[in-house]
Amino acid sequence: MRPFEYRRAEGVEQAGALALAGGRLIAGGTNLLDLMKLQVETPAQLVDVNRLPLREIEPLADGGLRIGALVSNSACAADPRVRAGWPLLARAILAGATFQLRNKATTAGNLCQRTRCHYFYNPDQPCNKRAPGSGCGALGGFNRIHAILGASDQCIATYPGDMAVALAALDAAVVIAAPDGSQRSVPVRGFHRLPGDTPEKDNVLEPGEVILAVTLPPPAGGTQLYRKVRERSSYAFALVSVAAAVRMEGGRIAQASLAFGALAHRPWRDPRVDALLTGARPGDALFAEAADLLLEGAQGRGHNDFKIPLTRRTLVAVLREATGTQPGDQA
Amino acid sequence: MELTINGERRAFNGDPRRTLLDFLRLDCGLTGTKKGCDHGQCGACTVLVNGQRINSCLSLTLMHEGDTITTIEGVGTPDAPDPLQTAFVRHDGYQCGYCTPGQICSAKGMLAEIAAGWASAVTRDLEGEVVLTREELAERMSGNLCRCGAYSNIVDAILEVAGEARP
Numbered sequence: 001m002r003p004f005e006y007r008r009a010e011g012v013e014q015a016g017a018l019a020l021a022g023g024r025l026i027a028g029g030t031n032l033l034d035l036m037k038l039q040v041e042t043p044a045q046l047v048d049v050n051r052l053p054l055r056e057i058e059p060l061a062d063g064g065l066r067i068g069a070l071v072s073n074s075a076c077a078a079d080p081r082v083r084a085g086w087p088l089l090a091r092a093i094l095a096g097a098t099f100q101l102r103n104k105a106t107t108a109g110n111l112c113q114r115t116r117c118h119y120f121y122n123p124d125q126p127c128n129k130r131a132p133g134s135g136c137g138a139l140g141g142f143n144r145i146h147a148i149l150g151a152s153d154q155c156i157a158t159y160p161g162d163m164a165v166a167l168a169a170l171d172a173a174v175v176i177a178a179p180d181g182s183q184r185s186v187p188v189r190g191f192h193r194l195p196g197d198t199p200e201k202d203n204v205l206e207p208g209e210v211i212l213a214v215t216l217p218p219p220a221g222g223t224q225l226y227r228k229v230r231e232r233s234s235y236a237f238a239l240v241s242v243a244a245a246v247r248m249e250g251g252r253i254a255q256a257s258l259a260f261g262a263l264a265h266r267p268w269r270d271p272r273v274d275a276l277l278t279g280a281r282p283g284d285a286l287f288a289e290a291a292d293l294l295l296e297g298a299q300g301r302g303h304n305d306f307k308i309p310l311t312r313r314t315l316v317a318v319l320r321e322a323t324g325t326q327p328g329d330q331a
Numbered sequence: 332m333e334l335t336i337n338g339e340r341r342a343f344n345g346d347p348r349r350t351l352l353d354f355l356r357l358d359c360g361l362t363g364t365k366k367g368c369d370h371g372q373c374g375a376c377t378v379l380v381n382g383q384r385i386n387s388c389l390s391l392t393l394m395h396e397g398d399t400i401t402t403i404e405g406v407g408t409p410d411a412p413d414p415l416q417t418a419f420v421r422h423d424g425y426q427c428g429y430c431t432p433g434q435i436c437s438a439k440g441m442l443a444e445i446a447a448g449w450a451s452a453v454t455r456d457l458e459g460e461v462v463l464t465r466e467e468l469a470e471r472m473s474g475n476l477c478r479c480g481a482y483s484n485i486v487d488a489i490l491e492v493a494g495e496a497r498p
């Protein structure tokens with residue numbers, strides 16, 4: 001690790017001011033320290049936010065839930081309210097990392113975790129995300145884990161996390177404090193960016209902004225599933241994941257909200273897919289149409305070509321399970 | 332700044348880069364905790380912080396002011412071993428032994444998580460009672476790798492202790 005100065009933030013405003021002046025916030029440290037050891041990240045100052053009062057899970061007046069930025073991933077997944085009302089969130093968190101890591105990892109740190117692209121992780125390799133203008137090693141290189149949707153000719157990295165995929169499907173929001181003391185709320189669906197010409201920017205956070213919490217709308221009910229496909233059955237990042245919240249009524253899909261992980265630079269959402277499913281009778285023909293729509297613009301880069309059929313099959317399997325239909329069922 | 336390690340107060344005012352793992356091993360002489368990967372990928376460095384298991388390689392010492400840390404040396408001693416340590420010996424839950432301190436600290440943390448009713452990725456009913464099957468144990472201990480592949484004996488050792496702990 002490069003030498004750095006360590007500061008402990010005593011309040012949110014101080015954390016924001018230090019971050020605005022170039023300090024880097026550290027919460028659980030499980031992503032940032034990993035990257036600092038590899039000198040992928042080289043902050044001159046670390047701002048420890050762990051003593052800020054952001055560790056509560058609180059009910060909201062509208063029936064929703066507010067999860068503080070510093071709530072550990074373990075505490076969030078174990079919370080009885082989360083398990084009962086937003087099981088998709090608990091499932092996605094439990095599908096990621098390990099108990100040891102989740103005991104340290106926090107809500108905000110998890111949202112802001114960086115890509116696992118091998119070229120990003122290796123300072124000897126070109127990477128426009130780590131060193132803008134240096135090129136993208138993954139485009140013509142080892143790209144098994146890379147994006148098939150929404151990539152650019154500058155960067156084909158994916159957002160690797162699980163939790164945010166569930167939050168996108170559940171239509172949660174990120175509450176953010178600006179250094180001037182004002183606050184804004186950004187839908188998780190719009191929090192992470194596509195790479196475009198500025199792949200160094202993972203999300204919409206501006207300098208000095210501090211995440212305070214994530215807010216969940218009231219429970220949507222129905223069936224909630226998180227299906228993660230990976231190289232081994234535990235302790236591995238997703239190759240493809242599908243988060244689904246589906247409510248059935250009288251043999252039809254009354255409501256469907258889907259989000260996809262490991263396919264793009266952000267949790268992937270396609271409102272057209274939700275709209276196609278909503279109000280329709282479930283069956284294989286409908287599910288195939290949904291997959292066609294989702295993967296319309298999908299582009300493999302060689303090693304990751306398999307993600308296209310894998311996404312299709314995973315989506316169909318999740319939709320069958322969520323709607324209680326069997327292979328071969330037609331509407 | 333101070334923290335408590337295995338019941339003893341310790342002071343730290345060294346380089347901010349000192350991870351908790353390096354502090355334990357190099358400054359405190361507590362070399363039971365092992366460094367495998369130094370990147371959160373193997374679990375050899377697992378210790379208990381305020382009763383919860385974490386990877387000490389991915390944590391800065393400075394971030395632990397006031398915390399209570401238990402390492403394998405604090406779990407038990409040759410004269411007064413923890414039931415998990417006894418069970419690992421009885422079941423031969425290792426070959427080279429490098430992963431063992433992490434396995435045992437991790438298992439201690441896991442038993443507390445089960446007592447608290449925490450679900451895992453393989454728990455069918457998120458709101459139901461947690462029963463420590465072999466499948467549950469494999470998932471809950473997946474953060475501790477064993478290069479020697481002593482897994483089946485590790486599982487036997489932990490299951491024996493978990494079974495005795497159950498009412």
Ligand SMILES: Cc1cc2nc3c(=O)[nH]c(=O)nc-3n(C[C@H](O)[C@H](O)[C@H](O)COP(=O)(O)OP(=O)(O)OC[C@H]3O[C@@H](n4cnc5c(N)ncnc54)[C@H](O)[C@@H]3O)c2cc1C
Nearest residue numbers: 027028029030031032096097106109110112161162211371
């Ligand atoms: C071996 C390994 C396997 C893993 N497997 C998975 C997996 O399968 N699925 C998965 O989803 N994740 C996985 N992870 C990643 C893990 O989930 C993240 O490391 C963790 O969630 C990061 O949280 P943290 O609190 O430790 O973040 P930190 O490392 O402390 O911070 C991460 C980033 O968040 C920023 N940040 C922190 N708090 C705030 C705040 N309040 N406001 C603004 N910015 C903030 C920091 O500045 C930093 O840029 C794995 C990690 C490891 C090491």
Ligand code: FES
Nearest residue numbers: 367368369374388
């Ligand atoms: S040394 Fe910490 S997880 Fe490997």
Ligand code: FES
Nearest residue numbers: 426428477478479
């Ligand atoms: S006993 Fe050798 S690594 Fe586990």
